Amino acid sequence: MDADHGRAPDGDGRRTAAPTAPSAPDSRRNLLLAGLPDAELQRLLPELELVDLALHDQVLTRDEPIKDLHFPLDCVLSLMASAGGGDQVEVATIGYEGMSGLPVFLGVATGPNDAFCQVPGRALRLSAAGLRRFLASDGALHQSLHRYTQATMVLLAQNVACNRAHRTEERCARWLLQTRDRVGADQFPLTQEFLAQMLGVRRGTVSLTASVLQAAGTIRYTRGVITVLDADALHRAACACYDIVQEQFQRLTRAPAT
Ligand SMILES: [Zn+2]
Incomplete structure (x- = not known):
């Protein structure tokens, strides 16, 4: 389904806003x-x-x-x-x-x-x-x-x-941290299906991994909503890929090297 102009309400009766000009x-x-x-x-x-x-x-x-x-x-x-x-x-x-x-x-x-x-x-x-x-x-x-x-x-x-070198828990922490940055909030909806696809694991493994991070007081995951409780702890739990990729993308806003 594409994001069409003025789309009709979906099954929940929720209406997606029509496109508007951005500021x-x-x-x-x-x-x-x-x-x-x-x-x-x-x-x-x-x-x-x-x-x-x-x-x-x-x-x-x-x-x-x-x-x-x-x-x-x-x-x-x-x-x-x-x-x-x-x-x-x-x-x-x-x-x-x-x-x-x-x-x-x-x-x-x-x-x-x-x-x-x-x-x-x-x-x-x-x-x-x-x-x-x-x-x-x-x-x-x-x-x-x-x-x-x-x-x-x-x-x-x-x-x-x-995917080859890092443990599922480290990769999960990396993806959650990255998603938090992108959404710009400590709480965001995240389906188990998406998390499983992101990590390339079964849904059961996602539950297990989330429960480890949850038990450590790093996140809360209930009814498809992630709440990051301790971003520093999540950063420590994440693999080095988070910092490597973030540094690359931060260069986008800098002037090119001469
Ligand atoms: Zn990694």
Whole structure:
């Protein structure tokens, strides 16, 4: 299900807000947009729509033309790779540090990945045609997306290393810390299904891992809602990948090395 304009209420009677124009401060919540000069951001704003993404909204469909890119503000998207036979494996998450639809920037119209919203929240939507038009002006966004491409390659490589080298509990702490950063709050909804996909483990293992962190007083996990009780303890419990990846993405807001 795509995040369409003026979507009807869902089964719970909840209505997803229709897209609205974003403000400059809202837009700067996304790291890729945060570093743009004021004049460039003002030129980009009319092209952006502020949308609310609900759980499982699909923002990319593999092998289909990428029509829109999404810059998360406080939602989390999940990039999935096909493992054959209908199985899908999560390969990366995308939060306020990034954007879905990187293939468009790299000059490719379609990609091999599906992407879904896994933690509901707000995002800025930009059409693929709008991005191409905007990039033709060769402003700071162009450089920012180059650095984002590099950071994404580091993230994917680090995820491979993490999956092979680090214990489930360390990886779980890393993902929870990362999700807390992206949502910008100590409490957020997180389904067991998502956590299991993120960690590449069975749901039973997720319960066990969460209960270890819970017993240590680090988090509380009830009815699909995570509450981070002690962020420092969660950081100590996380593997080194958290700091390595965070440092890469923080570079997005800095001027490129000369
Ligand atoms: Zn790790």
